[in-house]
Amino acid sequence: MMDAVAPASDARPDLAAIAADASGERAVGRPSVYVYEAPVRICHWVNAFSIIVLMVTGYLIGTPLPTVAGEASDNFVMGYIRFAHFAAGQVLAVFFLTRILWAFVGNHHSRQIFYIPFHRKQFWKEVLHEIRWYAFLEREPKMHVGHNPLAQTAMFTGFTLFVAFMIVTGFALYSEGQGIDSWQHKLFGWVFAIWPNSQDVHTWHHLGMWALVVFVMVHIYTAIREDIMSRQSIISSMISGERQFRD
Amino acid sequence: MAGTRRRASALPPPAAARCLAGAGAAARDHGIIAGKWPHSLAFQPGGTTRAIDLGERIRLLSITTAFRGFLERIVFADSLENVLAIATADELDGWRDGRGGDFAHFLRLADSLALTGLGRGTGPMMSYGAYHGVDGELFPRGLFSQRAIVEPxxxxxxxxxxxxxxxxxxxxxxxxxxxxxxxxxxxxxxxCKAPRLSGQPIEVGAIARQTVAGQALITDLVARDGTNVRSRVIARLIETARIALAMEQWTRALRLSEPFCDKSRELPDGSYVGLVEAARGSLGHWMAVRDGKIERYQIIAPTTWNFSPRDSFDVGGPLEQALVGTDVGDAGPRAVAIQHIVRSFDPCMACTAH
Amino acid sequence: MGAATETFYSVIRRQGITRRCFHKFCSLTATSLGLGPLAASRIANALETKPRVPVIWMHGLECTCCSESFIRSAHPLVKDAVLSMISLDYDDTIMAAAGHQAEAILEETRAKHKGQYILAVEGNPPLNEGGMFCIDGGKPFVEKLKMMAEDAMAIIAWGACASWGCVQAAKPNPTQATPIDKVITNKPIIKVPGCPPIAEVMTGVVTFITTFGKLPELDRQGRPKMFYSQRIHDKCYRRPHFDAGQFVEEWDDEAARKGYCLYKMGCKGPTTYNACSTVRWNGGVSFPIQSGHGCIGCSEDGFWDKGSFYDRLTNIKQFGIEKNADQIGMVAAGAVGAAVAVHAAVTAVKRLATKREDADHNS
Structure with missing residues (x-):
């Protein structure tokens, strides 16, 4: 059925026929589809907010602000920054976990960012098509109800894997302050078996932040671009949950 | 085998134990100034990271005073001033008689073991100079040449x-x-490489420093019998007394409000030489810097000077020359004559593979 | 009966130490090891009844700083530990014996105290070229190490060299210096890292092993929990300045004199597990941070290969580049940002062109 796509501009195809998601399923035959359920949307925005807080505070932990004057007891600058970082980290962890749980309960779109269908040839064909579209080699984009295949790949690696990495290393680093008898250390202390020197864990955690910065930039850009270019709503979908198809 | 074990066991009590306590106490001074010893971190190009405050100066003074007390009670059994006033070998013999303390004990032991005749050295000695102050160095730089005079x-x-x-x-x-x-x-x-000064092997260490510095007693001992196992040990102890006194003066002279570090840390490209007297003798570092990085680095350590092998003219280093002709018996004190000689040079035992 | 079968108690009684003093020592030792009051009587009992543990102390590639540190322990006074608690039968650097006489002790100990002696190793063996970079008594050190490890009860890996490799194992590690636990895999090994370790930590470990006849509880990385379970940062006396956001920005500046936090000067306290900020150094007078210099993380794995001692963000060398996370990240973000901008511009141009084309087509 996927060969029914990429229509010539003069032949207006049936929307439902071309709006297929990456799993190759046919979308329901109406110009608006309910894609992102409420928990998915809530998780998205809470995680987005947490990640922004984590990036800013994380950077400031690595490169602290100029020294504040006055007595140590009058100030708690690093303390507040670190508190914000840890708090946002815990929130991210909880909502990331919630999001994983929802993948079991929610609709099939909610599972999309947790896997890549490696085994399906068609999927990779689609990825190639999307790459060609972004490289201006395709005149028309395809329509997708959920994430397009390239987006799914990007979401899985750029978001799911990276954020999981950040949560694991983050908790491992947090366990250092909590002590080796803490549950954090029991759960995440194995990270130090990989990098015995926690300086390395810091370094990789820091680099992970930059990886997420790159992800966020691409994520926002493509969301806006696709919203304009690919005849389907992207940004408003993450607020309303509805994906609308234009033209 | 029991005999082997007794002889071999590390650190027989109790003199070593007392001595360790004294040395440990002295290391506390270093701890306050540099944070930790061994491998202190506080030293930076241009100074130190450590700003000593008033309270710490008092602590430093109390530690140096306590160290002085250890030397005066345990090691010398006399005041440091009296010890440093001994100017000749004869005065030393007179001072020794009837005195307690480790130093006098060593002097008696040295006589009974005839350590003066052991490990004789007659070659030149040198000092790179140490403890530079506003009015010159405490131990000046110089060469004690074959002609028995101090030269540049x-x-x-x-x-x-x-x-x-x-x-x-x-x-x-x-x-x-x-x-x-x-x-x-x-x-x-x-x-070991064979370092040479003007083609000659050079003996370094406390005895070289004190001879170059013209310390009266050491100069007299060297004039009589050259360097030997006994005079090398005496030089180390006399030097310890001198430094203990100097430490008290330095601590009092600390100007606490002055900067402790000259922050211009840049090292322009070029070649550098650093020469200093370390505890065991003359230590030299040769370095070339390019693009802000060390391009090459060469070290000649004190033990390398003393332990030097023969050179291309087949002339041995100070230790080798001192060992020549040593009577090595297989029983009694002679059995350890070689060890006496080697250890009198205060070698860096663990890392002579420079 | 050799000296090694005597008990600690009989040795110190012979030295004229009273029973009362002995018990005082036991409670002090229990306290210094962080054990409860009951432990004092257990220690006393052990020291009265158990024969002293023979210890063989060997030196591989190292600088002897561990020994230097050890012999300056203030408490338990090193003379108590070295001279009475253990039977230090062999230590190439400080023993009086030399040559064949000294080497004979190794064989003797191996035969007589099979499976009962402690092998304390300072430094590590280089494996390159058959171990030729460290020859000890005419043999490669690695052979001597393996031979003595064979019959040892346990191995103490003194210092960063024996535990992790330290400076001689720093890249490119020409001699292939290798930490003990990579060479000896069939014996319990306790790592006591640090360059050098704190004297009181070393004697504390020896005291524990000799009194209880077993290794203390170890963490995931084989270090004794009682000394290595917290970071320097956790107990640093300058921690309030860290939390307040007050940092030294330059050596000997006003902040340095006020004793502000050294984080910005590259202090590795937040990532270094050691007891420096609690036990401190040289009789407890100070530790590096107190001397105004940041921690360099000398008890951590590979601390020589993490870039400058004076940077917080250490270098990443995995990809053949020597840059820190911020430099890599900023370049990556900059490149992607630029790519996004170009892509957006091309998109806009294309879109305009298409529209015009469509308009032309329709007209």
Missing amino acids: LPLTQITEDVSHAWMRDSFADPAHSSTVPDPDKPAAYSW
């Missing part, structure tokens, strides 16, 4: 000879030489 040190005449070392041939000038092992070299018998 010809610093450009320092060379390294590898004819009998398991090292590949390279330049003689330490500013250009390299240290590349060559374990199959036929004529070689040592991992």
